[in-house]
Amino acid sequence: MRSKIVAGNWKMNKNLAETEVLLAELSAKLPDTKAEVMVAPTFVNLSAAVDQLKSSSIEVVAQNMHFAENGAYTGEISANMLLGIGVDTVIIGHSERRAYFGETDEILAKKVVAALGKNMRVMFCFGEELEDRKSSNHFKIVESQLKNALFSLDASAWSKIILAYEPVWAIGTGETASPEQAQEMHAFIRKTITNAYDAGIANNVSILYGGSVKPNNAVEIFSKPDVDGGLIGGAALVADDFIAIINAIA
Numbered sequence: 001m002r003s004k005i006v007a008g009n010w011k012m013n014k015n016l017a018e019t020e021v022l023l024a025e026l027s028a029k030l031p032d033t034k035a036e037v038m039v040a041p042t043f044v045n046l047s048a049a050v051d052q053l054k055s056s057s058i059e060v061v062a063q064n065m066h067f068a069e070n071g072a073y074t075g076e077i078s079a080n081m082l083l084g085i086g087v088d089t090v091i092i093g094h095s096e097r098r099a100y101f102g103e104t105d106e107i108l109a110k111k112v113v114a115a116l117g118k119n120m121r122v123m124f125c126f127g128e129e130l131e132d133r134k135s136s137n138h139f140k141i142v143e144s145q146l147k148n149a150l151f152s153l154d155a156s157a158w159s160k161i162i163l164a165y166e167p168v169w170a171i172g173t174g175e176t177a178s179p180e181q182a183q184e185m186h187a188f189i190r191k192t193i194t195n196a197y198d199a200g201i202a203n204n205v206s207i208l209y210g211g212s213v214k215p216n217n218a219v220e221i222f223s224k225p226d227v228d229g230g231l232i233g234g235a236a237l238v239a240d241d242f243i244a245i246i247n248a249i250a
C-alpha cells in the first residue's frame with residue numbers, strides 16, 4: 001500500500017543556526033501522524049540535521065545529487081557521500097534544477113539510475129510549465145517527462161520511487177492547481193504508469209502534489225484520492241505552517 005508523505009524542500013534557505021532552530025521547533029511540535037515526514041535542508045546542513053533528528057521520526061533527505069560515483073565534478077555531491085552521512089532519499093528533477101541548472105531528462109535519468117543503484121529512494125519531480133497548460137499540452141509533457149526519466153527502469157525499482165507532480169506555474173507563485181486539477185493529473189499519472197507497467201505498480205507509488213501548498217488549502221488538496229501528500233516549499237520554512245500541513249493528512 002502506498003504511503004502518505006509530507007516533505008519540506010527548503011531549497012537555498014536557512015543557515016546552520018536557523019536550521020537547528022527550525023528542526024527543534026518541528027521536532028517539538030510534530031503531531032502523531034500516519035504521514036512520513038521529510039525535510040530537505042541544503043547540503044552543508046544535512047549532516048547536522050541527521051544528528052539533530054536522530055531520535056525523531058522526521059527523515060532528512062537531499063535536494064539533489066550527481067550521477068557519477070566520484071571524480072572531477074567540482075561542487076558536486078555523490079550518492080556515496082549522502083549515504084555516508086545517513087541520507088538515503090534524494091529529490092531528483094526539481095523544476096528549479098531543470099530551469100536554472102540545465103538538467104535535462106537525459107541527465108535526470110542517469111541520476112535516477114545512480115541513486116537506485118545505491119539502493120536510495122528517489123523523489124522524482126516533474127510538471128508542466130504555464131505555456132504547456134495554456135496550450136493543453138500538459139498531459140503530453142508530463143507523460144514524456146515520466147517516460148524519459150523513469151520508464152526504462154525495471155518494475156522492481158518502483159518500490160524505491162516517490163513521485164512529486166509540481167506544475168511549474170504553481171511553484172512559489174501563490175497560485176495552486178485546484179484540487180480537481182491536481183486529482184485529474186495524478187489520476188492521469190497513475191494511468192500512464194499502468195500502461196507502461198501495471199496497475200499494481202501504479203497503485204503502490206506515492207504521488208505528491210507540490211506548488212503553493214499552504215495550511216489553508218492542504219486539506220482539500222490532500223483529500224483527493226490520488227494525492228498522497230505534498231512537497232512543500234515556502235510553507236515548510238515556517239514550523240507552524242508545516243505542522244498544519246502535516247495535520248491536513250487524513
Ligand SMILES: O=C(CO)COP(=O)(O)O
Nearest residue numbers: 009171172211212233234
Ligand atoms: O517547489 C516546491 C517544492 O519543491 C513548491 O514550492 P512552494 O510551496 O513554495 O510553491
